Amino acid sequence: MQVLQGKIIFITGAASGIGAETARQLADRGAIPIITGRNEMKLKDTAASLKGAFGCYKLDVRDQDEVSNVIARAAYDFGRIDVLLNNAGYGLFEAFEDAPLEHFADMMDTNYMGIVRCTKMVLPIMRHQGGGHIVNVASMAGKLSTAKASGYAATKHAVLGLTNALRTELKPLGIAVSAVNPGPIDTPFLHAADPEGNYAKNVRSYMLKPDKVAEAIVRVIERQTPEVDLPWSAGIGIRLYSMAPRLADKVAGRFLNRK
Ligand code: NAI
Numbered sequence: 309m310q311v312l313q314g315k316i317i318f319i320t321g322a323a324s325g326i327g328a329e330t331a332r333q334l335a336d337r338g339a340i341p342i343i344t345g346r347n348e349m350k351l352k353d354t355a356a357s358l359k360g361a362f363g364c365y366k367l368d369v370r371d372q373d374e375v376s377n378v379i380a381r382a383a384y385d386f387g388r389i390d391v392l393l394n395n396a397g398y399g400l401f402e403a404f405e406d407a408p409l410e411h412f413a414d415m416m417d418t419n420y421m422g423i424v425r426c427t428k429m430v431l432p433i434m435r436h437q438g439g440g441h442i443v444n445v446a447s448m449a450g451k452l453s454t455a456k457a458s459g460y461a462a463t464k465h466a467v468l469g470l471t472n473a474l475r476t477e478l479k480p481l482g483i484a485v486s487a488v489n490p491g492p493i494d495t496p497f498l499h500a501a502d503p504e505g506n507y508a509k510n511v512r513s514y515m516l517k518p519d520k521v522a523e524a525i526v527r528v529i530e531r532q533t534p535e536v537d538l539p540w541s542a543g544i545g546i547r548l549y550s551m552a553p554r555l556a557d558k559v560a561g562r563f564l565n566r567k
Contacts, residue, residue: 312339315339316388318344318389319342319393320344320367320395321395323350324350330525332354332358335360336359343363345366346366351366370417375422375425376429389433389440391440392440392441393445394426396419396422397418399415399460399501400500401507401567407458412458412459412462416462419463419467423444424470427474442474442486446487446489447489448489448490448537450464450465450487451468451550454567455565475534489536489537489543491538491539492507493518494516516538524538
């Protein structure tokens, strides 16, 4: 679609997984991805796979100074930021009783505060240029919490709460705000979340491929869709669950607790 031609798209966590794949698909469609991440070696690999112009900066979304400097630098180098894709994040699947406090705090610092930091820095730039689009990668875990995901699910619930409030608040400024909520995806995320691989094994039959999730994110950017659940059937399941949680627990409890 022509709409992406020349668009400057700032992506966090683009060294791997759906951040890297989305950068590639955006570049193929004529957009200019600005890829950022913590691991410079892996970022270089992503950069080597991109067609056409791109930007590349080291960025840890937990580091307030780095966020301020890198976003200011990117806006200076490229003249504007049309889209902010808040994608950086990770999860640890562990029982609440076993999880140390630092795990809860660090996941929140990355997955939620990382988005707050980047959005705060990008907002004046988008306001000044008269519009923009902020896309937050949340998760199905932001709508439905399951066992062994208390810390992670809370961060994604926070991301959706933030996203929904910002969508209303920023509309008058011409800034669209979207959420993308995938179910399990076959990326390095799962190796960190569940090193033993039990969860990946249990959900293998309905695990999403990163290229399909990236395609959906590209469509969200093109159409400024407010929210997308992936797969869409899981979105319907979640709506049914919230209408009758006790019944749903009885019927689908075993299916939902796969970690
Ligand atoms: P991934 O692990 O390949 O990508 C996440 C990227 O974020 C990595 O490159 C990682 O280094 C980066 N990152 C982590 N902490 C960071 C920090 N402090 N600063 C900058 N970058 C940081 O995994 P994936 O699946 O591509 O994850 C992308 C997003 O999708 C995450 O927000 C994740 O929570 C979300 N998600 C993933 C699902 C899955 O099953 N893989 C399911 C639903 C949502």
